[in-house]
Amino acid sequence: MSLIARARKVVTGDPTAPSAPGVRPVPFWSLRPRSDRESGDAIASNFLLHWFPAKVSKSSLDWNYSFWLGTITAALFLLLTLSGLPLLFLYVPSVERAYQSVKDIEFVISFGSWIRTVHRISAHLMVVTVFLHLVRVFLTGAYKNGAGRGQRREWNWVIGVVLLLLTLFLSFTGYLLPWDQLAFWAVTVGTNIAASVPFIGPEMRELLIGGRTIEQATLIRFYVLHVFFLPLGVGVLFAYHMWRVRKDGGLAKSDREATLETPRAVAPGKTKTYTLLGVARGTAPAVRASTVEAPDLTVNAVPDLLRRAWIVTLGTIALVSIASVFIASPLEEPANALVTPNPAKAPWYFLWLQEIVTITTVKIGSFTVNGAFVGGVILPGLLVGLLTFWPWIDRSPLAAAGRWFPQSRRTQNIVFLVIVVAILVLTFIGTFMRGPYWQIFWPWETWPAIPSRI
């Protein structure tokens, strides 16, 4: 049949058109299918159903196993992309006009303040949920491979670490854009940390900010990174991240069932394997028919998985949208290179680093190492390096994967939690307990009055 004839049959929905797998009589699938054929088409042509497998393990959908943190993160990224679009039209990336344009968004443009707040809270929440997602995956050992062939969970973990760094950098570059005091000094501190790397540091800083001082070149660089390169990177890696989850046979918990479940007497069935259109070599992780067919262990992705994914996505969008009505986004005085605010604080998710750079200047004899290098480069570098390679260091048995607090991973989970708590405590101190000249105050203490100049 010629292409045109086939297209005509598809468009007109001619019922006499020959039916064959993959040939659909109507161009769009229907929400109210009138026949088995139409409901079949609705499934075959629904993008989400290409994303999800046909059947998923029931327990991997548990609210209190994964807390759906990855899905929440994805919903927040969607929300950030959507709320970023109008801002893209309204914001002007120039040092003369950036502040004024943000002020206009905040006070002049209809719903501008709400859109900006949606963008801002989503960004902050995304940092939180990405971090919590990482904590969950670590504590449940979900980067461990089961018995399935072709599993590369450890690499998906590495992608996840990169996504965390990209998220932080996305948030940090967005921080500068309002060009207010908060932005200017946070970026001063942040880029000087980069400059503290021996030998190449100053050049790195110069390349990052496009000169020796934070000026127009810095703003445009951060802007382009924020609206193009970093979201693109997150988008591509996110897609790969999701694809890998599917290819690795779902969450580690379902894998656990497939490998550890004692074989039960079921009617002899075929072992199901799924190939991905020849993209993948060999077969995807073999799902044993005994578990995949066991009705008490698996459910259909539609509607069970889809329903929960929708609840989480729509719930996130609803919560953020409603909260944004009541929360105002701050805008400080315009950036002033001449006056450092007292105290000058980095964004909250970097405050634990700011605490560390404050206390890690070390003197070895007459030789002094800048705390910015120890606390701002070496220590976070070590932490990220350890995180990245942890799946290869973790030697715990397979049975430890896919559940919370297994005995065999107790020590590493405790060490990990201690580091997490230390980061949280330092963040708390930096946020609530640092006053003028970075001195310690209790949260309820009032700060002494400091003259604003000199």
Add this chain to the structure above:
Amino acid sequence: MSEKTDSKVDRRHFLFKLGTGAGIAGIATQGVASLRSLVPNVSYDAPTTVKLGVPSDFPDGLKFLPDERLFVFREGNTFHAISAVCTHLGCTVRAEALSNPQVEPVGGANMRLTHRFMCPCHGSRYKGEGTNESGPAPKPLAWFRLSLSPDDGQLIVDLADEVDHSFRFTI
């Protein structure tokens, strides 16, 4: 015949390699050019040699110049200038007047230290002559060379020319 076929295959192979190589070279050159364009050739930063005003503009004691991020000290006819850029992460330090100024030897000569400096970012503290006392600052605040402009008699600071603590500029 076979010789001819061979040479044909060779030529095709050669052209394939040439094309691929040229493609890679072209893309690489364009990539390098694109990245190089991001390294500035001209700095529009403020000049490092700045006129600060005639000496009589400066009171005895300390004057803070926010544009240059500089403290200029005057004791009679003697001047010296200390940077206000914290050596830790580049915030602007603030001067705090001491209630009881002390006289201490600085760079071989006694100096009346009227202030101390504190950084709002990470709490570094410096003594009146710029020595780092506490906090994360790894080294003392910089001292810069002062001179007089020959044309109009203004005080000039060279922010690229660091001097040691024995430097005094007397007019």
